[in-house]
Amino acid sequence: MRKQKVRFLIYPCIEVNTLRFTIKNNILTPFLIEKPQESRPISSFEAIPQPPLNETYSFNKKLQQFLHGKQLLLDDLPFPIEEIHEHYENGYILYRKGMTKEKNKSTCARCGNEDRALFVCFPCARCDEEHCTYCRKCLMMGRVSACTPLVSWSGPVQTQSDNQRPLKWNGTLSPGQQLASDRVKQAVTDNTELLVWAVCGAGKTEVLFEGINTALAAGKRVCIATPRIDVVLELGPRLKAVFPEIPVAVLFGGSEDRHLQAPLTIATIHQLLRFYKAFDTVILDEVDAFPYTADDSLQYAVRQSRKPVSSMIYLTATPNQKWQKDCHNGKREYVTIPARYHRHPLPVPAFKWCGNWEKALKKDQLPSAVTQWIKKRLETQKQCLLFFPNIDKMDKVLPILRKLEPKIESVHAEDPDRKSKVQKMRDKEVPMLITTTILERGVTFPNVDVAILGAEDRIFTESALVQIAGRVGRSAQFPSGNITFFHYGKTESMVKARRQILKMNEEAKKKGLIAY
Amino acid sequence: MLIKCLICHQEISPVVTWSSLWSKPEENDLCKKCSEKLNFIEGEACEKCSRPFSGLDPRYRTGNLCHDCTRWNEDPEWGSSLERNQSLFLYDDFLKEAIARYKFRGDYILARAFSPFIKSKLQTLDFDLLVPIPLSSERLYERGFNQSAALIREAGFTAAEMLKRTHAEKQSKKARNERIHLQQVFQRIADHDAENKKIILIDDIYTTGSTLYHAAKILKEAGAASVCSLTIAR
Ligand SMILES: [Zn+2]
Ligand SMILES: [Zn+2]
Ligand SMILES: [Zn+2]
Ligand SMILES: [Zn+2]
Numbered sequence: 249m250r251k252q253k254v255r256f257l258i259y260p261c262i263e264v265n266t267l268r269f270t271i272k273n274n275i276l277t278p279f280l281i282e283k284p285q286e287s288r289p290i291s292s293f294e295a296i297p298q299p300p301l302n303e304t305y306s307f308n309k310k311l312q313q314f315l316h317g318k319q320l321l322l323d324d325l326p327f328p329i330e331e332i333h334e335h336y337e338n339g340y341i342l343y344r345k346g347m348t349k350e351k352n353k354s355t356c357a358r359c360g361n362e363d364r365a366l367f368v369c370f371p372c373a374r375c376d377e378e379h380c381t382y383c384r385k386c387l388m389m390g391r392v393s394a395c396t397p398l399v400s401w402s403g404p405v406q407t408q409s410d411n412q413r414p415l416k417w418n419g420t421l422s423p424g425q426q427l428a429s430d431r432v433k434q435a436v437t438d439n440t441e442l443l444v445w446a447v448c449g450a451g452k453t454e455v456l457f458e459g460i461n462t463a464l465a466a467g468k469r470v471c472i473a474t475p476r477i478d479v480v481l482e483l484g485p486r487l488k489a490v491f492p493e494i495p496v497a498v499l500f501g502g503s504e505d506r507h508l509q510a511p512l513t514i515a516t517i518h519q520l521l522r523f524y525k526a527f528d529t530v531i532l533d534e535v536d537a538f539p540y541t542a543d544d545s546l547q548y549a550v551r552q553s554r555k556p557v558s559s560m561i562y563l564t565a566t567p568n569q570k571w572q573k574d575c576h577n578g579k580r581e582y583v584t585i586p587a588r589y590h591r592h593p594l595p596v597p598a599f600k601w602c603g604n605w606e607k608a609l610k611k612d613q614l615p616s617a618v619t620q621w622i623k624k625r626l627e628t629q630k631q632c633l634l635f636f637p638n639i640d641k642m643d644k645v646l647p648i649l650r651k652l653e654p655k656i657e658s659v660h661a662e663d664p665d666r667k668s669k670v671q672k673m674r675d676k677e678v679p680m681l682i683t684t685t686i687l688e689r690g691v692t693f694p695n696v697d698v699a700i701l702g703a704e705d706r707i708f709t710e711s712a713l714v715q716i717a718g719r720v721g722r723s724a725q726f727p728s729g730n731i732t733f734f735h736y737g738k739t740e741s742m743v744k745a746r747r748q749i750l751k752m753n754e755e756a757k758k759k760g761l762i763a764y
Numbered sequence: 765m766l767i768k769c770l771i772c773h774q775e776i777s778p779v780v781t782w783s784s785l786w787s788k789p790e791e792n793d794l795c796k797k798c799s800e801k802l803n804f805i806e807g808e809a810c811e812k813c814s815r816p817f818s819g820l821d822p823r824y825r826t827g828n829l830c831h832d833c834t835r836w837n838e839d840p841e842w843g844s845s846l847e848r849n850q851s852l853f854l855y856d857d858f859l860k861e862a863i864a865r866y867k868f869r870g871d872y873i874l875a876r877a878f879s880p881f882i883k884s885k886l887q888t889l890d891f892d893l894l895v896p897i898p899l900s901s902e903r904l905y906e907r908g909f910n911q912s913a914a915l916i917r918e919a920g921f922t923a924a925e926m927l928k929r930t931h932a933e934k935q936s937k938k939a940r941n942e943r944i945h946l947q948q949v950f951q952r953i954a955d956h957d958a959e960n961k962k963i964i965l966i967d968d969i970y971t972t973g974s975t976l977y978h979a980a981k982i983l984k985e986a987g988a989a990s991v992c993s994l995t996i997a998r
Binding site: 365370371372374382384388 | 869870872873901902904905906909910917
């Protein structure tokens, strides 16, 4: 962890020792130095009164610019607390309790955490209570405790757009992309929800351009959020290039744009914890990727960041079982892009039983089917990836493989050389990379064959398998390749993954989206 | 209920049994992995400040003292104020991150990750009062707690708040000598009597020692019989 970067203290124009409040005449008043008897921490009030908007008040435009659409702590705000509070008294600022409590159940208002184990009771020097509580779940965004107000802008916000067509892009969409693009645009206009189910390599980013253009031209605020920082880093420059006149904020842990307010925001979902009723359109990329699905607070963050009336676009190549069902039952609006942009069908995985491979490994042997598969690739100099269910197995296999070819490399999530090894693979200095599921998404090599050893492992869910198969045949130059699941007992996930891929190919063919 | 590791949030498997080494407690709220990452200061070390000698250039060692302590001892005004410092763990990257989270992010509960170790160490020491190194009021407001006082409290003792800051505590990058001769950093609060008391100062990290020497000097001037210190990291 880096030492904390520049932090705004409560403006040091007055000495602040404490943070307690009173409510009198339906107005909340903070006490920063002395603590009168009737004063309390903010979360112990039933409700926080909100004064009506005084339209004649001359508010601070800088504060408006800084705060609108956000939910921040006083510590995050580089404005004197007196000034902030004056805005509250005139109805321009909303205070919310950092923590709410109902029947002994605490909830963090910022991240939605309700897990008791992630709340800590402590003697707090700020509110001077013996039993204050803070949330550990979102601690890294600055500590929310029971005595912390969450501060938002409740005054007017300027929305204007003089740019009728901010999109500067002359590419063309494939017929499959075009159809999805039209649907996205419609959802943005109608403020509805839409799932774009696009196969790996469909070119889903381009599908967003028209929809974003429509939103921006209407003065709407757009956010593209994703669980994965790599995606943020990749999308940032791409969108800046096609919307050259639009300020774009790129947000991730430690990014410099933290306080930049822009019509177009690209962020890790985590960063949405600082937003409150901000966006007219939220596009959620790779909804099915970790940690979004596993972490309730991220889903809460997405909900909180949307305006009450707003559109929501979900993007994924691999929706989970429930979502697939909802689609088929008509409970969820969706559009598919069943074909890749290069209009070749998706490579279909072959299943190959390879016996008790773990037992073989104990004797430092690989199943011969696997060895054959690898040897063939090495001989013909076709690069390949081999996936393993975990690091231990992978580490066991590396020395065996290096006897075949010493240049083979392995890479896993915490590997410090991860980037350079992937680069070596790109530069064709490495004939084969063996890996855990971390290379399951995002990373693409133009011309590789792919295999999994131990495809029956629980870690290889239907979507993981579809994603892994999706690494093959990505470039127009090399649109096909081999994908093999080596297994010791076929699983339902494997069958479903193959079925999903076959279905997409079939649908694409029917719709005339495959040309080869 | 499942117990989760205070540092890494992994569930704790309750099989951890400790060797009978001096300050390793019977149980704590850390998983095996994190416990093992805590690097106890063991083996040869400076007898005044616990700085380990292994890995230290022999030029910086005089007998059983490190170079810094030799210099402190040469100073008649300062040398005898702090009798001895003991530290539990090496201040390596793992501990750096944990302490940063504790202090700068204000994750109070991490006091409980360390307090069992402090507690068992204190059981081997003779003292009358445990005095935390104080924070300035700005820092205290910002953090919401004093990290030294929290360690004492979570170890099950009462903190004797005998000192307060007179200056903002920015650790400047000035040379050690300049820093020593700064004016008073601390002031005594008259509530507790230091007269003839054996005092242990508690802090999170021993870096140059100057903070602890400053505190010790004031307490000695107030009549303390002895002042030692105990920190988590060195
Ligand atoms: Zn508090
Ligand atoms: Zn929280
Ligand atoms: Zn742990
Ligand atoms: Zn020493």
